[in-house]
Amino acid sequence: xxxxxxxxxxxxxxxxxxxxxxxxxxxxxxxxxxxxxxxxxxxxxxxxxxxxxxxxxxxxxxxxxxxxxxxxxxxxxxxxxxxxxxxxxxxxxxxxxxxxxxxxxxxxxxxxxxxxxxxxxxxxxxxxxxxxxxxxxxxxxxxxxxxxxxxxxxxxxxxxxxxxxxxxxxxxxxxxxxxxxxxxxxxxxxxxxxxxxxxxxxxxxxxxxxxxxxxxxxxxxxxxxxxxxxxxxxxxxxxxxxxxxxxxxxxxxxxxxxxxxxxxxxxxxxxxxxxxxxxxxxxxxxxxxxxxxxxxxxxxxxxxxxxxxxxxxxxxxxxxxxxxxxxxxxxxxx
Amino acid sequence: xxxxxxxxxxxxxxxxxxxxxxxxxxxxxxxxxxxxxxxxxxxxxxxxxxxxxxxxxxxxxxxxxxxxxxxxxxxxxxxxxxxxxxxxxxxxxxxxxxxxxxxxxxxxxxxxxxxxxxxxxxxxxxxxxxxxxxxxxxxxxxxxxxxxxxxxxxxxxxxxxxxxxxxxxxxxxxxxxxxxxxxxxxxxxxxxxxxxxxxxxxxxxxxxxxxxxxxxxxxxxxxxxxxxxxxxxxxxxxx
Numbered sequence: 001x002x003x004x005x006x007x008x009x010x011x012x013x014x015x016x017x018x019x020x021x022x023x024x025x026x027x028x029x030x031x032x033x034x035x036x037x038x039x040x041x042x043x044x045x046x047x048x049x050x051x052x053x054x055x056x057x058x059x060x061x062x063x064x065x066x067x068x069x070x071x072x073x074x075x076x077x078x079x080x081x082x083x084x085x086x087x088x089x090x091x092x093x094x095x096x097x098x099x100x101x102x103x104x105x106x107x108x109x110x111x112x113x114x115x116x117x118x119x120x121x122x123x124x125x126x127x128x129x130x131x132x133x134x135x136x137x138x139x140x141x142x143x144x145x146x147x148x149x150x151x152x153x154x155x156x157x158x159x160x161x162x163x164x165x166x167x168x169x170x171x172x173x174x175x176x177x178x179x180x181x182x183x184x185x186x187x188x189x190x191x192x193x194x195x196x197x198x199x200x201x202x203x204x205x206x207x208x209x210x211x212x213x214x215x216x217x218x219x220x221x222x223x224x225x226x227x228x229x230x231x232x233x234x235x236x237x238x239x240x241x242x243x244x245x246x247x248x249x250x251x252x253x254x255x256x257x258x259x260x261x262x263x264x265x266x267x268x269x270x271x272x273x274x275x276x277x278x279x280x281x282x283x284x285x286x287x288x289x290x291x292x293x294x295x296x297x298x299x300x301x302x303x304x305x306x307x308x309x310x311x312x313x314x315x316x317x318x319x320x321x322x323x324x325x326x327x328x329x330x331x332x333x334x
Numbered sequence: 335x336x337x338x339x340x341x342x343x344x345x346x347x348x349x350x351x352x353x354x355x356x357x358x359x360x361x362x363x364x365x366x367x368x369x370x371x372x373x374x375x376x377x378x379x380x381x382x383x384x385x386x387x388x389x390x391x392x393x394x395x396x397x398x399x400x401x402x403x404x405x406x407x408x409x410x411x412x413x414x415x416x417x418x419x420x421x422x423x424x425x426x427x428x429x430x431x432x433x434x435x436x437x438x439x440x441x442x443x444x445x446x447x448x449x450x451x452x453x454x455x456x457x458x459x460x461x462x463x464x465x466x467x468x469x470x471x472x473x474x475x476x477x478x479x480x481x482x483x484x485x486x487x488x489x490x491x492x493x494x495x496x497x498x499x500x501x502x503x504x505x506x507x508x509x510x511x512x513x514x515x516x517x518x519x520x521x522x523x524x525x526x527x528x529x530x531x532x533x534x535x536x537x538x539x540x541x542x543x544x545x546x547x548x549x550x551x552x553x554x555x556x557x558x559x560x561x562x563x564x565x566x567x568x569x570x571x572x573x
């Protein structure tokens with residue numbers, strides 16, 4: 001049972017977090033973090049375990065968000081139903097796509113996911129009568145407090161990680177990794193590679209869609225550029241997976257934490273550090289930096305990815321032993 | 335009814351006939367050697383049997399069932415295992431996990447798959463390296479892993495594609511022993527091999543092809559003495 005100790009303690013800590021921390025700003029960041037745990041875990045299943053790299057996670061995220069939003073907007077159904085239906089909608093997008101596009105391998109499949117992302121983004125923008133087009137969808141949030149959203153996000157993060165952990169340690173998990181390592185060999189071992197790729201995509205799309213409808217509920221507003229965003233959703237999902245550790249169960253969690261932190265550091269101008277320095281020194285150069293740094297998170301991502309790929313090619317969790325050794329080495333040396 | 339039979343198999347790649355009308359039978363429990371010079375169509379024949387290529391024409395019949403229209407994974411489940419000439423280890427998985435993935439074709443729970451995999455690994459003499467990553471194995475280990483993986487799918491017919499190529503003399507003897515052991519355990523084998531010592535020692539019958547066509551069939555002794563075979567391997571001067 002020792003194996004389950006760390007995740008259970010972590011879950012307990014996360015469960016008491018909103019009781020201890022009353023600041024809405026940090027609660028908001030934690031909700032984002034938990035949402036990215038769901039998305040990152042899902043991306044990791046299809047790309048990390050099954051080896052079918054997706055550049056278009058926003059397609060599933062946006063489908064889930066729009067499913068929840070449209071149900072509420074057109075039919076007055078509570079967007080909370082979207083949590084389940086958003087996942088189903090994303091699967092409904094993913095399965096026909098996979099059926100057609102899993103004939104392609106490697107980079108060609110990745111490009112197809114990118115295309116799916118763009119097709120849906122433009123469709124959502126063009127179909128104004130149905131989706132509201134670029135005006136987007138606005139729904140009334142169900143709660144003023146962030147606490148209910150936090151617990152919903154926590155439940156989804158825990159459920160997505162538990163389900164994916166269960167899958168990858170069972171028969172499908174072995175099949176997914178076999179497909180990643182060598183699809184022809186996998187076929188010769190009696191693995192229906194097309195079916196198992198579809199299965200992996202369906203699970204990944206489901207959880208990404210659920211995360212999308214959580215976003216709709218929580219933010220109360222979506223438009224095509226936000227939820228079908230290539231760099232804020234699709235690329236971010238890839239970064240969460242790579243930074244945390246591709247093909248590890250807990251990697252996406254670590255990756256989500258790092259990425260949300262980095263994003264927020266830049267967005268807030270390092271928590272006002274540069275603005276403060278600018279005022280303190282009166283230097284116009286520092287003030288200019290303070291103004292532009294808030295929009296530079298993508299630059300930060302780029303640098304981070306380069307560093308991670310160079311130093312920790314298997315991500316933080318995948319290269320954990322390497323990190324530990326590096327630190328124990330400095331300790332013994334001094 | 336023959337246990338396994340290919341009938342008039344033909345495969346064209348564009349205008350090139352890689353295999354052009356090969357037919358043979360395999361009896362249950364025997365080892366059939368498939369020989370021929372480079373490019374004569376041996377591996378293409380295997381690829382048609384295991385459905386990596388669709389035959390241009392001809393039939394493959396296993397235990398009375400036509401199988402040449404089935405997909406690869408179904409052929410495995412019917413009981414035809416294969417190894418690859420250019421080995422395809424699942425590199426970033428341990429040897430044990432490689433074999434477990436194969437064992438899942440016959441069982442569904444992890445405990446059963448692990449038990450079957452461990453048994454197969456023991457049978458193939460890979461127990462000492464079972465926790466190594468497949469990509470860390472030397473070529474002899476990789477070839478053996480190909481066999482172990484195929485055996486974990488419990489094949490009735492095993493297609494071995496040059497499993498002895500690149501092995502040193504000691505490893506060769508071990509490989510021959512393993513192949514015999516597999517046959518004695520009740521698995522029928524078709525083997526492609528260039529090392530004459532191996533093919534002549536273990537084959538019950540040999541089927542020789544050249545330019546995609548059958549040139550001889552018989553016991554190892556008959557085939558070794560056959561004019562067309564000598565011609566194909568050594569040239570007309572020696573025939």
